[in-house]
Amino acid sequence: MRSVPVRFLPLLMLVASAAYIGEGCRTKYEEAVVIPQNLNAGLNVAGAKLLFSQTRKACEGVYSVSDGADVFGSEIAGKWSYVVKNGTDTTYHFSLFCEPRATYFVLEGRQVADSIIFIGYWRRLVNADVGTARFVVQRASGAKALLAPDCCQDLKPGDVVLNGLYGNGEGERKYPLTLSFNRKLNPTPFQIIAHRSGGRTSDLLPASENSVEIIRLAPELGATGVEFDIRQTKDGVPILYHDDQLNLRQTQKSGLIGPVENYTYKQLSSLVRLVNGEQIPTLEEGLTAVIDDTPLQTVWMDSKLIQDMPLIREIQKKYIAKAAAQGRKVSIYIGLPTETTLNQFEALDDHLTTPSLCELDTSIARRINAQVWAPRFTLGDPVESAKVMRAAGLKVFVWTLDVPDFIRQFIDKGSLDGILTNYSPVVAYYHYVQKP
Amino acid sequence: MSTWRVGLLACYLVTGLTINAVAQDIAPPKSTTAATPSRQQAIKNRARLRQRSGYKRLQSQAPTPRSPGFTKAGQLRRLSPDQLWDVQPDSTRPNRGPFRLLVYTGLGASYYSAPLNSPVALENKQQLRWSIPFSLRVMWQTDHRMRLGIETGYVSMYSYKGTRNGELANVRVSTTPILAVFSMSVVKRFALYAGTGPYRINSNLEYDGNTRGTTYSLGWMVAGTYTQPLGRNIGLAAELKWYDATQTKDACFIAQATLVWRALTW
Amino acid sequence: MIHTRLLIIGLVLLCTASAWGQQQRNRTKRTPSPYRRAYQKGVFVAPDSTSPQVPFVHFPYPLGKGINRATLGVTFTTSPRDITEQTQINVPAGDLIVLRGLTKNLALTGQLKFQFVQNNLMVGLRRTFPIKGRFYGSVGAGLGGWVGVLKLADFNTTGFGTMANVDAAVGFRSSRDLLVTFRLETDLGLFNRTAVGQTVSDDRRILNNGYGATVTLEQAFFGRRHAAIGFRALYTNFNWQFWSLYDTFDRNIFYPEVFMGFFL
Numbered sequence: 001m002r003s004v005p006v007r008f009l010p011l012l013m014l015v016a017s018a019a020y021i022g023e024g025c026r027t028k029y030e031e032a033v034v035i036p037q038n039l040n041a042g043l044n045v046a047g048a049k050l051l052f053s054q055t056r057k058a059c060e061g062v063y064s065v066s067d068g069a070d071v072f073g074s075e076i077a078g079k080w081s082y083v084v085k086n087g088t089d090t091t092y093h094f095s096l097f098c099e100p101r102a103t104y105f106v107l108e109g110r111q112v113a114d115s116i117i118f119i120g121y122w123r124r125l126v127n128a129d130v131g132t133a134r135f136v137v138q139r140a141s142g143a144k145a146l147l148a149p150d151c152c153q154d155l156k157p158g159d160v161v162l163n164g165l166y167g168n169g170e171g172e173r174k175y176p177l178t179l180s181f182n183r184k185l186n187p188t189p190f191q192i193i194a195h196r197s198g199g200r201t202s203d204l205l206p207a208s209e210n211s212v213e214i215i216r217l218a219p220e221l222g223a224t225g226v227e228f229d230i231r232q233t234k235d236g237v238p239i240l241y242h243d244d245q246l247n248l249r250q251t252q253k254s255g256l257i258g259p260v261e262n263y264t265y266k267q268l269s270s271l272v273r274l275v276n277g278e279q280i281p282t283l284e285e286g287l288t289a290v291i292d293d294t295p296l297q298t299v300w301m302d303s304k305l306i307q308d309m310p311l312i313r314e315i316q317k318k319y320i321a322k323a324a325a326q327g328r329k330v331s332i333y334i335g336l337p338t339e340t341t342l343n344q345f346e347a348l349d350d351h352l353t354t355p356s357l358c359e360l361d362t363s364i365a366r367r368i369n370a371q372v373w374a375p376r377f378t379l380g381d382p383v384e385s386a387k388v389m390r391a392a393g394l395k396v397f398v399w400t401l402d403v404p405d406f407i408r409q410f411i412d413k414g415s416l417d418g419i420l421t422n423y424s425p426v427v428a429y430y431h432y433v434q435k436p
Numbered sequence: 437m438s439t440w441r442v443g444l445l446a447c448y449l450v451t452g453l454t455i456n457a458v459a460q461d462i463a464p465p466k467s468t469t470a471a472t473p474s475r476q477q478a479i480k481n482r483a484r485l486r487q488r489s490g491y492k493r494l495q496s497q498a499p500t501p502r503s504p505g506f507t508k509a510g511q512l513r514r515l516s517p518d519q520l521w522d523v524q525p526d527s528t529r530p531n532r533g534p535f536r537l538l539v540y541t542g543l544g545a546s547y548y549s550a551p552l553n554s555p556v557a558l559e560n561k562q563q564l565r566w567s568i569p570f571s572l573r574v575m576w577q578t579d580h581r582m583r584l585g586i587e588t589g590y591v592s593m594y595s596y597k598g599t600r601n602g603e604l605a606n607v608r609v610s611t612t613p614i615l616a617v618f619s620m621s622v623v624k625r626f627a628l629y630a631g632t633g634p635y636r637i638n639s640n641l642e643y644d645g646n647t648r649g650t651t652y653s654l655g656w657m658v659a660g661t662y663t664q665p666l667g668r669n670i671g672l673a674a675e676l677k678w679y680d681a682t683q684t685k686d687a688c689f690i691a692q693a694t695l696v697w698r699a700l701t702w
Numbered sequence: 703m704i705h706t707r708l709l710i711i712g713l714v715l716l717c718t719a720s721a722w723g724q725q726q727r728n729r730t731k732r733t734p735s736p737y738r739r740a741y742q743k744g745v746f747v748a749p750d751s752t753s754p755q756v757p758f759v760h761f762p763y764p765l766g767k768g769i770n771r772a773t774l775g776v777t778f779t780t781s782p783r784d785i786t787e788q789t790q791i792n793v794p795a796g797d798l799i800v801l802r803g804l805t806k807n808l809a810l811t812g813q814l815k816f817q818f819v820q821n822n823l824m825v826g827l828r829r830t831f832p833i834k835g836r837f838y839g840s841v842g843a844g845l846g847g848w849v850g851v852l853k854l855a856d857f858n859t860t861g862f863g864t865m866a867n868v869d870a871a872v873g874f875r876s877s878r879d880l881l882v883t884f885r886l887e888t889d890l891g892l893f894n895r896t897a898v899g900q901t902v903s904d905d906r907r908i909l910n911n912g913y914g915a916t917v918t919l920e921q922a923f924f925g926r927r928h929a930a931i932g933f934r935a936l937y938t939n940f941n942w943q944f945w946s947l948y949d950t951f952d953r954n955i956f957y958p959e960v961f962m963g964f965f966l
Contacts, residue, residue: 247651271600
C-alpha cells in the first residue's frame with residue numbers, strides 16, 4: 001500500500017502553491033531598519049559645544065578613505081544639512097555619501113575641548129546593513145584650523161583628517177575608518193530629487209514614503225529636492241499618497257479599502273495611518289515641512305489624480321510666496337505626467353507663467369512654457385534633446401534613476417540639471433565627487 | 437489591486453477547467469464497450485491472485501511484448517506483488533468514470549484570526565471577530581484521485597467601532613471568496629480541500645458619512661470535512677476551514693455544518 | 703500598454719498549448735497493444751515492473767541513449783511587490799524542456815523560457831543514480847543566459863546576461879503513473895549587461911543569485927496525454943523576467959512559480 005503522506009503529496013503541493021501565490025515577496029523584510037539609538041550619549045559630554053557655521057561649511061568636501069576603503073570605497077563626499085523640529089529645534093547633520101551599495105552616514109558634530117567629535121550611524125540603502133560610527137578630528141589633524149574664528153581659507157589635501165571607528169549593528173565600534181580631506185565638493189548646480197517625498201517604504205526607511213517625517217529625513221539622505229505624489233480626497237483636500245488604493249504596502253490595516261479618493265480627509269486623518277504610524281499629510285503640510293523644516297530647494301508635485309487644478313495652483317502660489325518671504329529659494333513645480341493632467345493644467349488662465357514640470361514630449365513642454373522637462377530614464381540619456389531644451393531655458397530632470405552605473409554616466413555626460421531617484425546617497429556621491 | 441491579476445487568474449482557471457472538462461469527455465473505444473468488468477471485480481481478481489500465489493515475490497520473468505501478460509490458454513499471467521500494485525486502474529485506462537457533481541452548502545461560525553489593531557486615534561474601541569459565515573461549493577468528482585471545484589460564500593470577517601471627538605466610527609469588513617478548489621479523499625468519509633483564488637473584500641465605514649470600499653486580494657484556503665451519509669444522495673459534513681487572503685493579510689478560521697448533495701452522476 | 707501586449711501574448715500561448723494538447727485525440731493508429739485484453743478487463747499490465755509508465759523530463763530516472771523527451775507548457779509567476787508595488791505584472795512564460803539521453807545515466811538537459819521580448823535558455827547535463835526502492839536521484843549543472851529587448855512606449859532598453867546553475871533532485875515513483883520529483887538548485891549570475899539608449903551598464907560580479915526548490919508531478923493528464931505540473935519557490939536577488947524593472951535591492955526576493963507542461 002502506498003503510504004498516506006506520499007498519497008497526499010500532490011495535495012500538499014497545491015496547498016503550498018496556494019499559500020504562496022499572491023504573497024509576492026516581503027517575507028523577511030517587513031519592518032523598517034532599526035537605526036541605532038544610543039548615539040547621543042557620546043555627544044552630550046560636559047563641555048561639548050555646537051559647531052560654528054563656518055566650521056560646518058569648511059568640513060564639507062570630498063575625503064579620501066585610507067582605512068576602510070574596502071568597505072566604503074576610496075572616496076566619500078561629506079555635506080551638511082539641517083532639520084527643524086517643533087518649529088524651533090534645529091539639528092545639523094553631517095552626511096557622508098559612499099559609492100558601494102548606496103551607503104551613507106548621518107553624523108552629528110560637537111566641539112569637545114580642542115577637538116571635533118562626530119557620532120552617528122551608517123546604513124546601506126539597498127539592504128538592511130546598519131551600524132554606528134564615531135570620528136575625531138584632533139587639534140593637530142585639522143581641528144585647530146576648523147575651529148579658528150577666521151575659518152577657513154582654502155584647505156589643502158590632508159589638512160583635515162577624521163580618525164574614526166565604525167561597528168556593525170549595535171555592536172562595538174572596532175573597525176578603523178580614516179578620512180582625509182581631499183578637495184571641495186563639486187559646486188555645479190544640480191538637483192538631487194528624492195522620490196516619494198524622500199524615499200520608498202520598500203527601502204525600509206524609518207519613515208513612511210510621502211509622510212512629513214520622510215520629507216524631514218530627505219536632506220540627510222543627500223536630497224536637495226523632493227517629489228510629492230498628489231491626490232485629492234472626496235472632499236477635495238490635496239494629500240500626499242502614491243497608490244490608487246489604500247493598501248498594506250503604504251498603510252497599516254484599518255479596514256478601509258479602495259481608492260483614497262472615495263474617503264473624506266476627516267475619515268483618512270482619523271482612521272488611517274501610514275506604515276510607520278504617520279498620518280497621511282495634506283499637500284500644505286508637506287510644503288510647510290519643506291519650507292520651514294528643511295533646506296530643500298525643489299518640490300516636484302506629481303499630479304497623480306487631480307480634480308481641482310486651480311486649487312493646486314493656488315497652493316503653489318501661496319507657498320512660493322511663503323518661501324520668498326523667508327528668503328528661501330524653493331522651486332515648486334506642478335508635475336504633469338499624463339495628457340489628462342496636461343489638459344487640466346492648460347485650462348488654467350495663467351498656465352504659461354505657472355512653474356510646471358512636463359514629463360511628456362519636448363514640444364508639449366515648450367508649448368506650455370514648462371520650466372522643467374522630465375523624460376523617463378528608460379529612454380536613455382537624452383543628451384541631444386536636453387541640449388535643445390536647455391538652450392530654450394528649460395531644466396532637464398530624468399526619472400526615476402537608481403542604477404549606480406547609469407547615475408554615474410548620466411552625471412558624467414553633464415546633460416542634466418537633476419535626477420529623480422530612490423537612492424539620493426548614490427546620486428549625491430556621484431555628483432559631489434565629480435571634478436568640475 | 438490588480439485587475440491584471442484577477443483577469444489573468446480568471447482566464448487561467450477558465451482555460452484550465454475547460455481543458456479538463458473537454459478532456460474528460462472521451463467516448464470509450466468501441467471495442468471496449470462490451471463486458472468491461474467493474475473496478476470492484478478488478479480488485480477482487482487482484483486479491484484472488486495474490487492469495488493464490490502464496491509466495492513472497494515472484495521470480496518469473498516479467499511479461500514483455502514477446503511474452504505478453506496472458507498465457508497461451510488466454511489466462512492472465514500471475515503477477516508479482518509489485519506488478520499487482522501497479523495494475524490498479526488509473527487515469528490512462530480507457531473506461532473512464534463514474535463522474536459526479538457534488539454541491540456543498542455550509543453554515544457555521546468564523547473567527548478572524550489575523551492581527552487587528554484598530555486605529556490609535558479612536559477612543560472606547562470595541563472589536564468583533566466572530567461571525568456566521570455561509571459557503572457554497574461545487575465539486576466535480578473525477579475518476580482521478582483529485583476532485584476539482586469552485587467555492588464561494590460570505591464571511592463577515594471583523595468589525596470595530598469607537599469614538600473620535602465624540603463622534604461614533606464603525607467599520608465592518610467582509611469577504612466573498614471566489615476560489616478554485618482541489619480536494620482529495622483521505623480515508624472513507626474524510627476529505628481534504630485546498631484552494632486558491634481571489635477574495636473580494638468589502639468594507640463599510642460609518643463615520644463622516646457612509647463609505648463603502650471593495651478590493652480583490654489573492655489568497656488560499658484549506659479545509660477538512662467528515663461526511664455522514666444521510667441518504668443515497670445526501671449527507672451532512674462537519675467542516676473546519678481556513679481562509680487566508682494574503683494581499684490584505686486577512687485570515688479567518690471557520691467551523692461549520694455542511695450539507696452535501698450528490699447532484700449529478702454520469 | 704506593454705503589459706497588455708505581453709498578457710495577450712501569454713494567453714495566446716496558453717490557448718495554443720491547450721489546443722495543441724486537445725487535437726491529439728485522433729492520433730494515427732498504432733499497432734494493437736498485446737495488453738489490450740488486459741486493458742479491457744480493467745487491469746493494467748506493464749511490460750516492466752520498475753520503469754515509470756509515464757514519460758518524464760524532471761524525474762531523475764535513467765533515460766536510454768538517444769531517447770528524447772520534451773514538454774511544452776507555461777510558467778506563471780507573480781511580480782514581486784517590493785519592485786512593482788501596486789502594478790502587478792503577471793505574464794506567463796512559454797516553457798520548453800528537452801531531455802536527451804547520452805548514456806544510460808547521463809542526459810543532456812535544455813530549457814527555454816520565452817516571452818518573446820525576453821527569453822531565457824539553459825543547457826546542462828544531469829547524472830542520475832538509483833537511491834533505494836522507488837527513490838532515484840540526480841545531480842546536474844547548467845549554463846545559459848537571458849536576453850531581453852524592450853523598445854515599446856517609454857522603454858528603449860536592451861539587456862542580456864549569462865548564468866549558471868547547479869541542482870540536485872530526488873525522485874519518488876509513487877506509482878507508474880505518478881512521478882514526484884523534489885529538486886533544489888542554486889543560481890549563479892556570471893555577467894549582466896543592460897543598456898538604456900546608448901548608455902550601458904555592466905555587472906561582471908559572479909554572484910550567488912539565489913536558491914530554488916521545486917516540486918514536480920509527472921502524470922497522466924487525459925486520454926493518452928501526460929503532463930508535468932509543479933511549483934517552484936525561488937528566492938533570489940535577480941530574476942531575468944524582471945530585468946527591465948532595474949531592481950536595485952541587494953537582498954533576495956521570493957518568486958513563486960507554477961508551471962505546467964504537456965509532453966510532446
